[in-house]
Amino acid sequence: MKFYPVSLDISNEKCVVAGGGDVAERKVVRLLECGARVVLVSKTITPGLRAMRDEEAIEHVPDDYSEEHIEGAFLVIGATDRDDVNERIYRDSRSRGILVNIVDEPARCNFIVPAVFRRKDLLIGISTGGKSPALARRLRENMEDKYGPEYGILLDIMGNLRKKIIARGGTSVENKRIFESVLDSDILRYIREEEWDKARKIVKDRAGEKMEL
Numbered sequence: 001m002k003f004y005p006v007s008l009d010i011s012n013e014k015c016v017v018a019g020g021g022d023v024a025e026r027k028v029v030r031l032l033e034c035g036a037r038v039v040l041v042s043k044t045i046t047p048g049l050r051a052m053r054d055e056e057a058i059e060h061v062p063d064d065y066s067e068e069h070i071e072g073a074f075l076v077i078g079a080t081d082r083d084d085v086n087e088r089i090y091r092d093s094r095s096r097g098i099l100v101n102i103v104d105e106p107a108r109c110n111f112i113v114p115a116v117f118r119r120k121d122l123l124i125g126i127s128t129g130g131k132s133p134a135l136a137r138r139l140r141e142n143m144e145d146k147y148g149p150e151y152g153i154l155l156d157i158m159g160n161l162r163k164k165i166i167a168r169g170g171t172s173v174e175n176k177r178i179f180e181s182v183l184d185s186d187i188l189r190y191i192r193e194e195e196w197d198k199a200r201k202i203v204k205d206r207a208g209e210k211m212e213l
Helices: 022-033 047-054 081-094 133-148 149-169 172-183 187-192 196-207
Strands: 014-018 039-040 057-062 075-078 097-101 115-119 122-126
Touching: 014 022, 022 039, 022 047, 039 047, 047 196, 075 081, 075 187, 081 097, 097 122, 115 133, 115 149, 122 133, 122 149, 149 172, 149 196, 172 196
Parallel strands: 014 039, 014 075, 039 057, 075 097
Antiparallel strands: 115 122
């Protein structure tokens, strides 16, 4: 099965997680990080989920799953330990045109979640199409060592620079040349070594703009 890679804006969207164990907790944390309005359906929940409920970060429905719980949902994640319940979650969601992911069961998903890590606004994801989450995690761990926090800072610099360059009204070819000139420089090394004056000079010399973070 080949999945189409896409990044979703789920801010303020109702996202339902069915299940109250450690896996459900990890899914809830990731959804909250992306600004979702999380509804958790489970009679029993982990201490971490209980803390989120008590802080009113999530809505907790202390009940067994029922199809009424997913009404109006943007996406649903099934993380229960019962195969029959996960099957109902999948079928109920699909019949309503809702995005659904049954954890570790690609055949019961119309979307899957890659292994990801962040460097500020830089998001890097690795997917094995659901074949081997363990391999995806191993690759993610290896890449975390390679792509440090300096990449998040570089992204901020390039994002601010892009606004200024585009506002100047140059052609796409001219703009591309400027962006690639900055990226082909030693700016990443200077950011890593916190040599900010040298980084600023590169941006000024190659783009004609003041560097901003």
